[in-house]
Every structure is written in C-alpha cells, then in structure tokens.
Amino acid sequence: xxxMNNKVVKAFQSAFVNNDLIFQFLDMFPYPITIYKPDGTIVxxxxxxxxxxxxxxxxxxxxxxxxxxxxxxxxxxxxxxxVEHIFQGKASNKGDFTTPxxxxxxxxxxxxxxxxxxxxxxxxxxxxxxxxDKNQEVMYIVITSHTISEYEGxxxxxxxxxxxxxxxxxxxxxxxxxxxxxxxxxxxxxxxKQHAQKTxxxxxxxIKIRKxxxxxxxPNLNISAAFVECGLDYNGKYKxxxxxxxxxxxxxxxxxxxxxxxxxx
Numbered sequence: 001x002x003x004m005n006n007k008v009v010k011a012f013q014s015a016f017v018n019n020d021l022i023f024q025f026l027d028m029f030p031y032p033i034t035i036y037k038p039d040g041t042i043v044x045x046x047x048x049x050x051x052x053x054x055x056x057x058x059x060x061x062x063x064x065x066x067x068x069x070x071x072x073x074x075x076x077x078x079x080x081x082x083v084e085h086i087f088q089g090k091a092s093n094k095g096d097f098t099t100p101x102x103x104x105x106x107x108x109x110x111x112x113x114x115x116x117x118x119x120x121x122x123x124x125x126x127x128x129x130x131x132x133d134k135n136q137e138v139m140y141i142v143i144t145s146h147t148i149s150e151y152e153g154x155x156x157x158x159x160x161x162x163x164x165x166x167x168x169x170x171x172x173x174x175x176x177x178x179x180x181x182x183x184x185x186x187x188x189x190x191x192x193k194q195h196a197q198k199t200x201x202x203x204x205x206x207i208k209i210r211k212x213x214x215x216x217x218x219p220n221l222n223i224s225a226a227f228v229e230c231g232l233d234y235n236g237k238y239k240x241x242x243x244x245x246x247x248x249x250x251x252x253x254x255x256x257x258x259x260x261x262x263x264x265x
Contacts, residue, residue, distance in 0.1 A: 029144075036141040040068030040087065043140070052147075079126075086128035086141055094126040097145070156181035157195045160188065161203065168207045169231045174200060208238065209245050216254050223250050 023044055026033050032049035036042050042065045045058045067073055067083055074080040082094040124145040133139040163180040177200055178188035192200050215226035227234040243249045
C-alpha cells in the first residue's frame with residue numbers, strides 16, 4: 001500500500017510539473033479529488049467529487065472554502081490530524097473516514113442545511129500529499145479517496161451502521177447498538193433487517209471480515225496476530241466464517257495477497 005501511494009504521488013508530481021492540462025485530466029479521474037493552496041483554500045474539485053458529495057456547481061466553493069479554518073471538517077468529521085499532517089508537507093492516509101453524503105453537511109459554513117427523507121453515509125479511505133514546484137516549495141495539497149462502503153435508509157439504521165463501523169473491535173452487543181438508534185433490541189433488529197437486508201450481527205461480522213482482510217495483507221503481522229488485531233481468536237468461529245465469506249481460508253488469502261513471502265506464515 002505504501003509503495004502504491006508513493007507511485008501515485010510521483011505520478012501527480014510529474015504531471016503537475018510537465019503538463020499544463022493536468023486539471024482537465026484530473027476532472028475525468030474516477031476517484032474524488034480536491035486540490036488546495038498551501039494556505040488551505042480549495043482551488044479544484046473534479047467531477048467525481050461533485051458526484052459523490054452531491055455538488056451541482058463546485059464554483060460556489062472554489063477560492064472560498066478553506067479546509068484549515070473549518071472546524072466542522074477538522075473536528076466534527078475528525079480530520080484535524082490528517083489535514084494538519086499533509087499541510088505540514090507530509091503524505092498521510094486516513095482509513096475508515098465516515099461522512100454524510102450531503103453537501104450542506106460537509107461544507108456546513110457555505111450552505112443551508114437540507115433535511116432529506118433518505119440519509120446516505122459513505123465510509124472512505126483518504127490519501128493526502130503535497131506537490132512541490134521546481135524549487136521544492138509546496139505548490140498544492142492533494143486529497144483523494146476511494147469508497148469502502150456506502151449505505152442509506154432510515155436514520156435509525158444509519159446511526160447503528162455508523163456505530164458498528166466506529167466500534168468494530170468491540171464485542172457485538174445488540175443492546176448498545178439498539179440504544180444508538182433509540183429502539184428496543186427486538187424492534188431494532190426488525191427495522192435493521194428490513195432496511196439493510198441483513199441482521200445486525202451479519203452486518204457486524206462482515207465489518208470484521210473486511211478488517212481482517214486488511215490485516216492479513218500487513219507483512220508485519222502473522223496470521224494469528226492479524227486475528228488478534230481484530231479482536232478475534234484464530235482458532236475460533238471466524239476462521240470458518242472467513243472462508244465462507246471470502247471463498248478461501250485465511251492462510252490461502254495470505255498466500256495470494258500478502259506481497260512479502262517471508263512474512264506470510
């Protein structure tokens with residue numbers, strides 16, 4: 001992952017230095033991209049960003065929105081450490097970034113809040129890095145992302161899904177999860193299944209499997225350690241559930257996807 005990100009940074013750097021048409025190219029890029037001046041002012045957002053975050057006219061915020069001055073983005077959305085790191089000139093990643101897909105909620109200072117009958121939440125991985133000019137001065141800050149999952153529906157279900165995504169290491173507790181939706185456990189289970197097409201526990205298990213797949217690709221962890229990192233026992237039921245969900249055992253997955261052979265065991 002780190003090597004891949006380094007290649008992406010180098011590709012962007014080369015393009016910005018050598019191609020005056022780079023913004024036209026990035027406008028067609030299949031992932032959301034925003035670009036900022038070193039002072040934090042946004043100067044570019046591509047079509048995919050507008051599509052994902054429901055912007056009709058991005059010109060409304062270009063030259064106006066400043067990510068370094070927006071407490072909603074920095075604190076409520078939990079991006080302060082990530083943003084400050086990249087604006088200090090260091091590449092950075094932020095996993096499991098959860099945000100509402102609603103332009104009024106994301107850029108709260110610039111829009112009137114809109115109430116929607118159906119809510120939508122996106123869970124994304126963010127990558128941010130600086131681009132330098134020929135004098136090695138920071139020219140731009142780039143932030144891009146890719147989607148891990150999206151979900152929409154009743155507000156109660158959204159809250160529960162957010163809670164499980166944020167607390168996936170904790171033991172499954174239907175009472176605590178139902179409380180986030182202000183419903184009794186029985187009522188919550190029925191509502192969740194109706195709108196998410198799976199039980200709360202099935203949803204929770206799939207979060208665990210997604211996380212476990214990430215850990216199994218970490219060359220610094222052996223298979224047992226990857227399970228421990230996810231709060232699981234390698235000899236427990238999740239070993240079988242992993243194979244049922246992924247179509248291969250954890251060791252087979254490790255053999256196929258871990259890039260460093262010496263760390264596969």
